[in-house]
Amino acid sequence: MSVALVTGAAGGLGSAIAARLAEDHAVLLTDVDAERLADVTAQLATDGARLAHTVCDVSEHASVRAAFETAEAQLGEVSLLANVAGVGKFVPFGELTARQWDQTFAVNTRGTFLTCQELCRRRAGRPGAIVNIASIGARLGMDVLADYGPSKAAVIELTHVVSRVGAPTGLRANAVMPGLIWTDMWQKTSEWLLENDPAHAGSSAEQIFMGFVESLVPMGRPQTTEDIADMVAFLLSDRAGNVTGQTISVDGGVVLT
Template sequence: MSVALVTGAAGGLGAAIAARLAEEHAVLLTDVDARRLKEVASKLAADGARVAHTTCDVSERASVQAAFTAAEEQLGEVTALANVAGVGMFVPFTELTEQQWDHTFAVNTRGTFLACQELLRRRDGRPGAIVNIASIGARLGMEVLADYGPSKAAVIELTHVVSRVGAPTGLRANAVMPGLIWTDMWQKTSEWLLANDPAHAGSSADKIFAGFVESMVPMRRPQTPEDIGEMVAFLLSDRAANVTGQTIAVDGGVVLT
């Protein structure tokens, strides 16, 4: 059985991606949030999946290397990688601090780079597959995402580079741009808007999210973690054997790629 490593696997999207991948692979789940990670992994194991878990901070090279080693020891050599770990928070452009900028890039961009590089080093000229989770925020020029958007745009160009490096030896790399999905990330964002943006006074977090869906998504529906899991599973499988260097939006039509 092939082995997939998922970062950010304790989060809303990461847990769904890990669950979908567990239908086709043994899966190592990793995240910085040890408590939620254990809960997600225990549930998958109880459902009969071949999974293991280890904490991993993707912004630290030693932590990423340790996660790959843990996967090898507990499940076997990693051939598929889903980079899902990420952070994002609305902030007005003139209030964005260099600390938030650096942290966002450390997790979203450096973390994705470190895990991609580790997989390529360990595959050492053999086939493999990577999916990097970007975001529609990479393409929208949103004022409140001045750190997040560029950090995800960099993930897309990094994916191009990795696809070129890996192509001659059959190692593929693609990016997925999720649209609007109700996870902790959107819940915290909506709660922040409720507390800080007078335009949303008296509303509720749910209604704020629904308003973004209504105004942004041509198909007028939010996306689901399962929508993203399905696309990641496809891109990491041999069914996508001739697909590399692509960025696929799963967003109900927000971004035209």
């Protein structure tokens, strides 16, 4: 049984990915939110599931190293990595501060770099697989995502680099671009729009979200966490043994890759 490390595993998408991976692998769930992480791990604990959890702030190198060591001590050596931890909120371009830019990049980009590098070092010369969660926001040029979009575009290029580094020894790296999923991230975004954009007055947060789905998604429906988890599980499996350096959009047709 392989050991998978999932970052952001207390979140909407991370918990679904951890649940899907736990069907086939031992899983270390990690997140910066200790309370929700413990709850999610307890919910996923079923007969036969090999799970452990540890708090990890992906933006801190020591914290990332410690998470890999916890996995090794409790489950075995990590060979699979799903980078799901991320932050993002709408801020108009003219109001974006350098501080928010740095905070977004610290989690989304530096965090992904640190975990990828740690896995590559530990797997030196041996196979493994990585999936980095990017976003359609990397390709839309949206005014309100001037930090988030570039931070995810950098994740895609980092994935290209890791795929080249790992290819000779069978270590694969791919990125997934999810579309629009109703998780905490979109709930907070919709609530922010409700408070700050008079165009949305009188709507509910969920109606605002569905408005974005209708205007952006050709297939006209939001994505589910399971849609993304299935793709991540496939890319981490041997069935995708010849796939590396790719970015797959799971978004109902928003971005044509």
